[in-house]
Every structure is written in structure tokens, then in C-alpha cells.
Amino acid sequence: MNLLTVENISKSYGERVLFTDLSFGINKGQKIALIAKNGTGKTSILNIMSGSDTPDSGQVNFRKGIRVSFLDQEPNLDPKLTVEETIFASDNEILQVIHAYEKALENPEEAEKYQAAFEAMERFNAWDFETLYKQILFKLKLERLDAKVGLLSGGQKKRLALANALINKPDLLVLDEPTNHLDLEMIEWLEEYFAKENMSLFMVTHDRYFLERVCNEILELDDQQLFSYKGNYSYYLEKKEARIEQVAVEQHKSQRLFKKELEWMRRQPKARTTKSKSRIDDFKVIKEKAGQRRKDHEIQLEINMERMGSKILEIHKISKSYPEKPILDQFNYTFKKGERVGIIGKNGTGKSTFLNIITGTDEPDAGKVVIGDTIKFGYYTQKGIHVKEGQKVIDVIRDFGDYIPLKKGRQISAQQLLERFLFDRKKQYDFVEKLSGGERKRLYLCTVLIQNPNFLILDEPTNDLDIVTLNVLESFLLDFPGCLIVVSHDRYFMDKIVDHLFVFRGDAIVEDFPGNYSDFRAYEDSKIIEERQEKALANKEAKNNSENQPKTNKTGLSYLEQKEFKNLEKEIEKLEKEKVEVQNQFTDPSLSGDEIDQLSIKLQEVIDTIEEKTERWFELSALLEE
DSSP: OEEEEEEEEEEEETTEEEEEEEEEEEETTOEEEEEOOTTSSHHHHHHHHHTSSOOSEEEEEEOTTOOEEEEOSSOOOOTTSBHHHHHHTSOOHHHHHHHHHHHHHHOTTOHHHHHHHHHHHHHTTHHHHHHHHHHHHHHTTOOOTTOBGGGSOHHHHHHHHHHHHHHTOOSEEEEESTTTTOOHHHHHHHHHHHHHSOOEEEEEOOOHHHHHHHOSEEEEEETTEEEEESSOHHHHHHHHHHHHHHHTOOOHHHHHHHHHHHHHHHHSOSOGGGSOHHHHHOHHHHHHHHHHHHHHSOOOOOBOOOOOOSOOEEEEEEEEEETTEEEEEEEEEEOOTTOEEEEEEOTTSSHHHHHHHHHTSSOOSEEEEEEOTTOOEEEEOTTOOOOOTTOBHHHHHHTTOSEEEBGGGOEEEHHHHHHHTTOOTTGGGSBGGGSOHHHHHHHHHHHHHTTOOSEEEEESTTTTOOHHHHHHHHHHHHHOOSEEEEEOSOHHHHHHHOSEEEEEEETTEEEEESSOHHHHHHHHHHHHHHHHHHHHHHHHHHHHHHHTSOTTSOOSSOHHHHHHHHHHHHHHHHHHHHHHHHHHHTTOTTOOHHHHHHHHHHHHHHHHHHHHHHHHHHHHHHHHHO
């Protein structure tokens, strides 16, 4: 069933043509991602679809009677409303029923109103819907329903807009960078949510793991043309290579970046959760593998950065807390040459505060930070770039430096660096105010890199960057010989760039994990399995002990329930093994896009079954303890 048709739309700004005569459709059940370089019209297409912009020609047609929700990068929310009022401001009929019922609960003495509200809840079967929307708000950390929208941070507003879009349960959901401002836990929950919900999606995102696990079709806007790929991100990479080779277009730079990306995809497993339990437990092996990833990279750009002395960065027992919110508690660490550290953790656990303390823009409550005399920081923050009015792109970069020195007397000029980060010579003489949000982030990155630091600190550098730019940045960072600290929710990016992680757990707990993000997820998953096994064993022992007690201690389970309980333990163990076997199959580089899709579906079915049976196991376990 067709939900939306875009027919021959065109858009230009003055002499700058974004696209002409683009056409595509969205059918029920499709989960489509739109991929393109920054500044080539992705957001314009979304704005035209939402009606907030009009095409120069062409039209957008929606199927009658369907519900459509849009998530903008900068949501337009009423600042006077509370979180709860924003949710109930929707025209969703079931939400109105729930709202009326909650109002009736506030005045129980009005029996007629309460009875009418209760009957409406029954008639619309709104009880499950109420549970769903509260779960969504909880997962997106929006528990304070009375908070005013005007007092929320930018990230909280984005999450509220996302919650609003999900709660409306639309037939079609259109999303602009949905994973921005979400921490890793939220992103993984959102992936699972979209996998389970029968919702049609059209999105712009740079999160390649999200593309891999959620989307079943990729639309690429390249040189004002649309190319369709009926598969996920791995399938897109494979088929794009075939298209480039067939057309034989002279795109040496982008093709070289693409092939490097494809090599990495084939060399690394899609998910590292295939490691055996013993290897997950063996930190030394993980560390060796992390080091090997760096050795596998073939250096193309030999940067001649300033020499590092023996003392780099020492952190001595630093503590930091805000009222009722501890961030760090006597944290110690000494950095070595060439270290590449990723920082992960939920929003609000202190990641950015930690970076600010290191760079001196914030002070610890106790302890000290010792920086080596030869260290030159390059600090990319989330605040972005501030430029003078009327400045051109090339002028901005030259304010910070003219070149980056390379070995053997060579160098990269400011112009060449801009070209490497996809600013062609014509674009370099554009005024900065004409740049898109993603292009401004790209320019900001260049201003940090042109200063030739030997210690890079990057706070969410991947936000608003397109996939092509991410490939360029990854390539540059793999060539970078200095120390590196990265805060990012982009798991794909972290897997390629870092060797170990600082995991901010909250409550001033920071763990040092010697591996990348996939290694960490594999380790965490293994702990969950181990905890389940330990719990099962403990319950088994308790059951055996209870059997040796006098018969007066009667179990709370019937005979059939006892039998089911025993079988569940075996079934869950068998399913965990099947899950690992399916995950192992993803490492086969010869898999086609269709085979990857089938494996993804099978894996999700196994995971769902494990969750279902585990939940039942806990139910019976609780009865057993009564």
C-alpha cells in the first residue's frame, strides 16, 4: 500500500541547484534512509515532505486518512506547555481519551465523569496505550512530566519531540537525525522499538549501525540524482561499489574512501557479540585485538606533529560533583603516547565535564591535572564555531593556520585540508552564513585540525556530519599519530577509532575497558548471560533445598508450572547458543544483501523469544519463592 508519493520535485537557491525532478514513493512497511553529503538537499527534501517548505516544481501526495509524524532537527515546541501537556496536545483520539481519564482521576467525586472516562478507556482499549506512552517517556529520560518545555535543554526538547512522534503511532514517521542527543542505551532501545513496531519510516541519519539494523532500503542522493538500494547499509555499500564500477565515473577521492570503508566492513564482523565467553573474559586478548586494528590500518597521511615529551597528561585523584550529582571521585589516569580513548555513558553522567576539566575550562573540586610542556590540545566542543559577519570559508580556516606539516618536508595547505573535507575551491569562497549546519561542523573540525595539535579531544564530532564526511574524518584520525579522546554515541565511528573506553556509569563510577564499543557490548552481554545462569543455578539449589525440607513448605507452583519452569531453563540456554550461531554467520564476507536481511530477521526472532521466555521464567520464579 502506497503511503506517500514525491513527484518530480526541484529546489534551488539562486544559482545553486540542489536537485531537479526527483521522484520516489514510500510504501507500508518500508524503512527508508536518505543518504547524501551535507548541503546537497536532504533537509530540504524533508521540509518539502512536511509542508514547511515548497518545491520550485513538482508535488508531494499523501494517501488519504493516514497519520504522519515529523521529527525535525530543531523541534518547534510551545515553551509554555509542560512535558505532559505537550504530549496531550496531540490530535490522537486515544491520547485524548487517556487525558480525560487522568483528569477524571483528579476529581473522583464526580462519579458520572469518571464513569464516562472509564468506559471510554475500555471502548478504545486505551490501557495498553497508556502503558506504552509512559514506557517511551521513561526510556527517553522524560520522567518529569510537569517540567516546562521552555526550561528543557536542546537535547531534552529533541527527545520530547521524538517521544511525541512515537506515541502518536503514525502510519508514516519522518525523522531528521533521530539519534542526535540520544545516549547509546536510548539508541539501542530505539532500534529494538522500530524492529518490533510495524511502522513505516523515512529518515536522514548518519548513524551507520542504526542504518544497518533498522533500514531495509537506502536512497542515495548523489550529483542531483536518486539511487535506490533495496537492503540495509552493508547491502548499500556492496551495490554502490558495483554502480560506481559500472558507470566508471572519475570520482577518485570518494571512491578511495568508499573502498576503504568496504574493506573495513568485510574485515570486521558486523557485531562482535560472537566472541566466546572465555575470550570476553580475557582482557589481554581483547587489548591485543584492539591494538591489531590500529596496525592493520595503512597510513596515507604522515602528519609531522609537534614532538611529545615523556609527560603527556596525568590525572591525579580528581573529584567533581554538583548538588546531589557526583561526577568523579578520586579518578586517576596517566596517558601514554598514541593512546586513543573513547568515552561512553548515559547523558548527564559527566562526560563533557571531564573533558572541560582536562582542558582547563572547568576546575575539579579536588585533585589536579598535570599537562606535559609539549602538549598542544585541539578541542572540538559541541558549541560549534563562531565566525565574524561576512567571513568566507577560506578566511575562517586561515585565521587558525595556513598548513599542517607532513614528514619529509611536505605539507597540507589550508585549501588542501578544506578540499579533503569536501569543500571544493568554489565552496571555499562562499560566505559562512550560506553553509548548512553539517557544513559548519565540518569547517569547525578543520579549524581544530589546522592548528596541528598533538592531543585531540573531540566531543560528539559526528553529530550532523554526513556519511561521506565521517569516512574522511575516520581516515584522518587513523593517520593521526598523537593522543585522542573521543566522546561519541556513533558506535561505528568508535569501533574504528578507539582502542579502549572510559565507561561513565553515573554516581562517579568510571570504568576503564580495554577494547572498543563492540567489545564492550559483547562483554556486557556475556555478563547478562552469566547472571541469568547464576540466578538459574541459585534457584535450582534453593529448589533442591526446599525438596529436602518437610512437606509443609509447599511450593507455589502447580505440577505443570514446575515442569514448564524446568523446561524454560533448558530452552533459554539452547536459544542463547542459537543466538551466537546466527551472529557468527554475519562474519561471512560472501553474504548477499538478501541473506543479511534474512539473518537479521532470524536473529531478532531469536532475541524476542529469549526475552519472552526469560520474562516467563521470572514470573514462575517469583511464584516459586512464595
